[in-house]
Structure formats: C-alpha cells, structure tokens
Amino acid sequence: MELILKYFPDLSEDQQTKFRKLEELYKDWNLKINVVSRKDIDELYLRHVLHSLGIAKIQQFNPGAKILDVGTGGGFPGIPLAILFPETKFHLVDSIGKKIKVVEEVAEGLQLHNVKTTNARVEEIKGQFDFIVSRAVAAMPTFVHWTKGKIAKKSNHELKNGILYLKGGDLSEELQDYKTAKIYNLTDYFEEDFYETKKVVHLPLKYKG
Ligand SMILES: C[S@@+](CC[C@H](N)C(=O)[O-])C[C@H]1O[C@@H](n2cnc3c(N)ncnc32)[C@H](O)[C@@H]1O
Numbered sequence: 001m002e003l004i005l006k007y008f009p010d011l012s013e014d015q016q017t018k019f020r021k022l023e024e025l026y027k028d029w030n031l032k033i034n035v036v037s038r039k040d041i042d043e044l045y046l047r048h049v050l051h052s053l054g055i056a057k058i059q060q061f062n063p064g065a066k067i068l069d070v071g072t073g074g075g076f077p078g079i080p081l082a083i084l085f086p087e088t089k090f091h092l093v094d095s096i097g098k099k100i101k102v103v104e105e106v107a108e109g110l111q112l113h114n115v116k117t118t119n120a121r122v123e124e125i126k127g128q129f130d131f132i133v134s135r136a137v138a139a140m141p142t143f144v145h146w147t148k149g150k151i152a153k154k155s156n157h158e159l160k161n162g163i164l165y166l167k168g169g170d171l172s173e174e175l176q177d178y179k180t181a182k183i184y185n186l187t188d189y190f191e192e193d194f195y196e197t198k199k200v201v202h203l204p205l206k207y208k209g
Contacts, residue, residue, distance in 0.1 A: 018083045025109045035074030052077030057189040063087030068129040070122045071137030075103040095121045128152040135166035151205040160204035168197035
C-alpha cells in the first residue's frame with residue numbers, strides 16, 4: 001500500500017481504505033477461484049495494482065467519462081483505475097464467467113458504484129466509450145478489430161479518445177500499421193520494475209458519430 005501512496009500521494013481516506021481492503025478480498029477469492037497466480041498475489045500491489053495505475057500517469061480520466069476494460073480477468077486494470085477515478089464509469093468485460101464473478105464480488109466488497117461488469121466477449125458489447133483500456137489480451141490488430149465502433153466521438157481529455165493498452169516487448173512489428181500509436185515507457189514514471197510489461201500504448205481511434 002505504501003507503494004501506491006509513493007506515486008499517488010493525494011488519495012482520499014476512502015480511496016486508501018479501498019486500496020488496503022483490495023488485498024484481503026483478492027487473497028480470499030483467490031483461494032476459491034484462482035484469478036491471480038500464486039506468485040503474483042504476494043506482489044499484488046506491484047504487479048497488479050501499481051501496474052494498472054500506470055495508465056493514470058499517461059491519462060487522467062474525467063468525471064463522467066466512460067471507460068471499457070476489455071478482458072479484465074480478475075479486474076485489471078479496471079478495478080485499481082475505478083478506485084483512483086471514482087467519478088468515472090468503468091465497464092469491465094471478460095468472456096470467462098468465473099473471472100467476472102470475482103470482479104463482481106470485489107467491486108461489491110469495495111462498494112465501487114462506478115463499476116459495471118459483463119460476462120461476454122467484447123465483440124458483443126454495445127455502446128461507446130472515451131477510452132478502452134486493457135492488459136495482456138490480444139495483439140493490436142485483433143484488438144482493434146474487436147473494438148471497432150466502440151469509441152465515442154466527443155473527446156474532452158488531453159489525449160484523443162482511443163485505446164490505452166499495457167504492453168511489453170518489441171512492439172514495432174505489432175504496431176507497424178498504426179502510425180498514430182504512441183508508446184509511453186512506465187520506467188519514466190516509476191522506479192519499480194514491471195517485468196515484461198513496461199509500456200503503455202495510446203492508439204487514438206477514428207471517431208464514430
Ligand atoms: C491473460 S488474461 C489478462 C487478464 C487481465 N487483463 C490482467 O492483465 O490481469 C486475458 C483475459 O482476456 C479475456 N478475453 C480474451 N478474449 C476476449 C474477448 N474477445 N472478449 C472478452 N474477454 C476476452 C480472457 O478470458 C482472459 O481473462
């Protein structure tokens with residue numbers, strides 16, 4: 001938890017309580033349904049919470065904005081971001097029912113009223129969003145295909161509406177068709193090592209009316 005405060009020192013008491021409680025909830029749920037690997041659960045704050053919050057160093061979400069987390073798994077990056085931006089609406093989607101069950105329970109346990117969950121493939125999700133966030137789900141071409149038409153036209157954020165994706169490795173081949181993609185290195189914002197996933201890719205997408 002100290003790790004979160006090191007980079008996000010202005011958290012309210014309520015946000016701090018939620019971030020603290022999150023560990024207990026995940027440890028409990030992980031005994032029943034394995035959503036976070038055993039090694040990772042001991043490093044929950046570094047590998048999952050702080051890592052997810054890396055997106056917030058690139059873009060602060062506005063109150064009322066709508067964010068879609070595709071392939072959220074156990075709730076990453078969506079749950080930590082929903083604690084950090086309580087006035088922003090998060091829709092967390094995963095195609096595996098038992099993972100969404102854990103996310104629902106965690107969101108309820110933390111009383112995160114800004115989180116909605118759906119057990120479905122993202123291709124089936126209707127509606128439009130300011131940003132689509134994700135980590136470790138699919139290569140960019142597949143991801144762009146799945147999320148086509150889901151970006152809202154009106155933008156009032158610093159970055160253009162689009163995808164914010166936590167990624168690692170050499171992305172040159174994967175991003176070769178996306179000239180407008182910009183890569184941010186998490187090492188510019190954090191001293192900690194995020195293992196293989198050290199980048200946030202911002203891909204602005206063409207607006208749809
Ligand atoms: C490797 S896990 C990553 C989970 C989480 N984002 C994280 O980083 O901890 C990938 C997740 O994407 C989900 N997924 C894959 N394709 C999907 C699709 N088309 N729609 C929704 N979820 C999908 C899988 O069910 C799985 O839970």
